[in-house]
Amino acid sequence: MKKINKTRFAILGMLFKSAKSGYSILQLMQKSTVYFWQESDASIYPMLKKLEKEGKVTSKTESTGKRERTLFEITDAGKAEFLEWMELQPEPESHRNELLLKLFFGGTVARKTLIKQLQHRLQKVYATREGFRRVETDILASISNKDPYKLFGTLALKNGFFHTEAEIEWLTECIKILDKIKS
């Protein structure tokens, strides 16, 4: 089973409701989907061109003074492809958790190395939780209740909160257990 490029669907989804430029897609992703879907800058522009060649989007260039801006609009073919993908069940994603791998090999190092790793991660997770809270107050709060993005953004965010709490609990417990063992 061949793996298919999903950047295209992220882009098509962003264009579904309104036309946007490559840059504004990047910005939108940066502030809305960054916690569960990341694209590197370099992947958007080539994919937009590819989608245009395939007839999934059309573009029109507009200028404000000397600055150019290419607006992309999704076509019916693009909408069809996107909606087809929306019906598909996500393929199992391969996960790689470097911290768990290190913990798994924990027998090779001193306990305090592991504890340091776990504590470092704990700080990161706290920061992530703060990030979620900021999304909640700064972005979601400003969206009208009637906008479907409000509901779906809230649900996606809740996923982040749930897993963040799970991770915090787990880290705390791990640290406690490792602390207790004199090594």
Next chain:
Amino acid sequence: MKKINKTRFAILGMLFKSAKSGYSILQLMQKSTVYFWQESDASIYPMLKKLEKEGKVTSKTESTGKRERTLFEITDAGKAEFLEWMELQPEPESHRNELLLKLFFGGTVARKTLIKQLQHRLQKVYATREGFRRVETDILASISNKDPYKLFGTLALKNGFFHTEAEIEWLTECIKILDKIKS
């Protein structure tokens, strides 16, 4: 910052305590780290050769009848590299959650499409939890309490359980919320 290949560390870690063949590393990963660290079959053998060329492992071929088996042993240089990595803080890993992306674009499709997706995922998560339980009873239970793998395996597994429970809670709540909304 350049991304570095971590397959090498997974391999070095597996070889740290005892020499193994490529095939048995694959098997070991399949049954012990598969839930948080996956390697495709094709990546192990070339990496072992590369590590050998770098002097991080040595190999000796032994034959049982006509079947050959190449055992790899970690060198001091290999151990040094591995231990250095153990001290490093993991880089932030880019995450991509296709289900959340679809949910985020939920405004483009009927509610029942989303509910179907969520329920499908719920089934998968239940299966994963079963998998964890099997690891717990079949593998961990058979390891001596004195073996450090017992402790670290248990902690890694606990991570799986925590996140699995978080995911189940979240999915259940999402489904409930979407069910309530008549669309």
Next chain:
DNA sequence: ACGGACATGTAAGCAGTTACATGATTGC
């Protein structure tokens, strides 16, 4: 005799990232 596990690899290709490159506009 045959299927499944054992055992080891190669080749091709796509996806994704990093680094590089360029220039305009806005706000301080």
Next chain:
DNA sequence: GCAATCATGTAACTGCTTACATGTCCGT
């Protein structure tokens, strides 16, 4: 005047996966 942001792209590289390829040994 300068920094930050706006705006768009290319080239090179690495990593990883898929598909392919080959042969042995063991249990039934």
